[in-house]
Amino acid sequence: MSTPRLSVLDQTPVGEDHTPDEALRASVDLARAAEDLGYTRYWAAEHHGSPGFASSAPEILAGALLAHTSHMRIGTGGVLLPRYDPAKIAEVFGVLGSLHPGRVDLGIGRAGGPARDFPQRLADLRTLLGPTASSRTPRSRPRCGSWARDAHRLASPAGWAPSSRSATSSPRPAARRRSRTTGPRTRPPPAAGRAGPWPYAW
Template sequence: MGIRLSVLDTSPVVQGSTPREALRHTAELAELAEDLGYHRYWVPEHHGMRGVASSSPAVLVAHLAALTSRLRVGSGGVLLPNHPPLVVAEQFGTLAALHPGRIDLGIGRAPGGAPHVVRTLRRTDRPYREQLVELQGLLDPADTVAVPVRGGNVPRLWLLGSSPGTAALAAELGVPFAFARHLSPDQTCAADLVSVSVIAAEDDERAEWLAGPIRTKVRSRAEGNRIPLPSPQDAAAHPNPDDGRVVVGGPETIRRRLQAVLDETGTHELMITSPIYHHADRRRSYELVAAVASWLTPAGAAEP
């Protein structure tokens, strides 16, 4: 089995842009990803974050699935404690009925926003495992009150996380696990899918220039200040060292570092998120990653 490449897109609202522009770029990128042979395309749930336009995964998934024909499209993920499980099952059952065999339902448990924002969501304090088991039952087409699910309109359920504990819960429930390595690069978990932050360019020097904005944003977040992704020019005025969170480089560097992730995690699927300021540079990054995919091998396999 070869390596699958997929996309995680937060619909970034970069400095000087608007949510409308960000969502239009997401639609364009999904079409490009399908043309390049990416396997799936996920969008997250965030609330009250001015640098992220993706706040309603079900709505955005519906749009992206209608724009594409082969690409699997899904949530990365729906934050289950923010929603009644029945509503989630009905929404994604409807999507699965409209786009058979193409819908993923990735589930997470993070708040998705600052405490004062999350309070407006009426988030439940029920045990997470209990919510997951209820959702699994609602996605059983043989015995569900979620009418759209009946007849086999079932999305592919995934559990998302960045810790061994969540990986163990996924195994217990028999659900594939997606490891958010882009959030916890120092953690290592066996996973069916691993997400990685990647900034690829024609050469290492250009990639380092493009990486300046995300390094500035990460530093600002650590200082308690959430900012939109700045331009490379603004980021260059306050350079930050490489903290290893993002895979940065030209094609050969990217190939080598992604192969290291495959060897470390044992996964057969890498989900790429590329926090790049200019949309044209972000598109090019995904093109370059797709171009090196044939040179990547699963852990333990022979080099091509």
């Protein structure tokens, strides 16, 4: 019987009589402890407008967690895509993937954003992260800006290719997390209009 692969989903809660600074430091300590215990992945959540959570910038927290751990995979669970320019997300995670190859997971969610725009934003992001980005421009170009057609070069300065399995194969969306303590399982891409956290990995 194989050993189950465990992961942590951290919302960086701010405890009573504690500060957001302390909560963020606690997340770093928790990630270190999880790695020592043999956990496979650590997911940083995203919350806004809630004094009970300090996880408003998971991509920044992920960078700190990557710097303070050595081999455990670190990801976002997930980036709320309607709040951001898809090209910027591609660039941010491109840099993280180049600094920490083979250890970065990108989970995407919609949260309270407009459902009608989410499928196109997700398609734009997949275009920017994919191996054919050099010949394709996101449809939402006005939203991404005139520089979006070149974002794939900024997103992958070291020349790696995003993948749900390794840093060398072509990209493939992975599934929703089965629970807060298990890793992702594979399933087909979501149909238009359906939202969900679709991780990419490097």
